[in-house]
Amino acid sequence: MPKNKPSTRERILDAAEELFAQRGFEGVSVRQIMGKANADVSLAYYHFKSKQDLFDQVMLRRVEYLNEIRLEALAEVEGRHVDDEPTVEEIIGAFTGPLLQLLVEDHDKWSHYYQLIAQINNSPDRGGELMSRYFDPLVTRFIEALGKALPDSHPADLFWSYHFLSGALTLTFAETGRIDNLSGGVCRATDIAAVNERMPKFLAAGFRALCQE
Amino acid sequence: MPKNKPSTRERILDAAEELFAQRGFEGVSVRQIMGKANADVSLAYYHFKSKQDLFDQVMLRRVEYLNEIRLEALAEVEGRHVDDEPTVEEIIGAFTGPLLQLLVEDHDKWSHYYQLIAQINNSPDRGGELMSRYFDPLVTRFIEALGKALPDSHPADLFWSYHFLSGALTLTFAETGRIDNLSGGVCRATDIAAVNERMPKFLAAGFRALCQE
DNA sequence: GCAGCATTTCAACGATCGTTGAATATTAGT
DNA sequence: ACTAATATTCAACGATCGTTGAAATGCTGC
Numbered sequence A, B: 001m002p003k004n005k006p007s008t009r010e011r012i013l014d015a016a017e018e019l020f021a022q023r024g025f026e027g028v029s030v031r032q033i034m035g036k037a038n039a040d041v042s043l044a045y046y047h048f049k050s051k052q053d054l055f056d057q058v059m060l061r062r063v064e065y066l067n068e069i070r071l072e073a074l075a076e077v078e079g080r081h082v083d084d085e086p087t088v089e090e091i092i093g094a095f096t097g098p099l100l101q102l103l104v105e106d107h108d109k110w111s112h113y114y115q116l117i118a119q120i121n122n123s124p125d126r127g128g129e130l131m132s133r134y135f136d137p138l139v140t141r142f143i144e145a146l147g148k149a150l151p152d153s154h155p156a157d158l159f160w161s162y163h164f165l166s167g168a169l170t171l172t173f174a175e176t177g178r179i180d181n182l183s184g185g186v187c188r189a190t191d192i193a194a195v196n197e198r199m200p201k202f203l204a205a206g207f208r209a210l211c212q213e
Numbered sequence C: 001g002c003a004g005c006a007t008t009t010c011a012a013c014g015a016t017c018g019t020t021g022a023a024t025a026t027t028a029g030t
Numbered sequence D: 001a002c003t004a005a006t007a008t009t010c011a012a013c014g015a016t017c018g019t020t021g022a023a024a025t026g027c028t029g030c
Helices: A008-023 A030-036 A043-047 A051-079 A088-105 A107-121 A127-149 A155-174 A178-183 A192-211 B008-023 B030-036 B043-047 B051-079 B088-105 B107-121 B127-149 B155-174 B178-183 B192-211
Strands: none
Touching (some): A008 A043, A008 A051, A008 A107, A030 A043, A051 A088, A051 A107, A088 A107, A088 A155, A088 A192, A107 A127, A107 A155, A127 A155, A127 B178, A155 B178, A155 B192, A192 B155, A192 B192, B008 B051, B030 B043, B051 B088, B051 B107, B051 B127, B088 B107, B088 B155, B088 B192, B107 B127
């Protein structure tokens, strides 16, 4: 029934999301964004306070929902274990699975957003600050769960393990085509099933090697 | 003994390296670079063909040496095993160790370059292309060695494992301060010893989990 | 149909962008 | 000392940047 045609504001956000993801904040002009959104330049400043505000709204538009469903996935896993602890794989699966699931459901909608996060995560400038603002509450919650699944683990080992996880995860979402080149076509960056099979397994083994015993 | 004071060309490269690493290619103007290098704007175009050429030269200045010492480290490891195969940890150590060693020897010289590579690696725009151009020969050589250390492994598993390694490695080099925030100071992004103790161990376990039976 | 508000268009501002040509200063070879 | 090449300075170009104010249009409630 609704299937509203997207509002101007949302068309601007969509265009900005895609272009920011591809070329970064400074690599895109407001005019280019509005060109892709098929709207006049000054409309950007009617719907948003500034280019920086537009960028912030692009980030904020999806992050809340993202954190929500990932927390739910964790709660679901924990609900299946009332007397024992979830496994490391299950917890990591709750962290990465929802992201991959959204990518399957609507690749074009989420891939640009993930690419944007990948760039921010690796940006020395303000990457640490932004990622912490948007994701630290969620991540802290997951690390807590991982700590329980890995008894007697040291906090430093848990944090470093998560750090390696974060790098692997965001590079995967960046979909740069590097693995396509490197593997000569054997692996494809967009092969979500291949990622889903391998990433939690790889990362869980890393956690165990560092944090267990 | 010379200890020449750096030439103008090198001062420009240094300034460009640092600023490109912090804010990306489009986030920095030629004037800002030349300001930091304490030289006139037009000197950039005397020593380099264009801003893009300057960027390329920043990349090229260090990549050759980097690949060289990492290949030597691999050869050294293989030389210690004439009758048997090196372990996964040893091979990964040869891949990451030289990078960390340079960071210990001269942090200011290498950290900006590593940050730049981290950003490029995660750039959906031309990241895959650039990383492949600069590193694929080296990486192919390392994956070959890892394949021997992990008998009967499937190529796809090896490529994906390397992909996860690459993400963890470059995020670590980005030194965004995220892990400092997240851990409340327990871990520091610049703590090279902490990385050196943990990263090869974490990644080797991942490789084994994916590529070994 | 009209008032009032939300949205969109148009034209322009000063600042900064990458880049260049010509003039000047410095260095190296003889 | 003179020359030729190398290195640096100065001034400026057209283009594009982020941003804004005012006018025009569209829409909603009465």
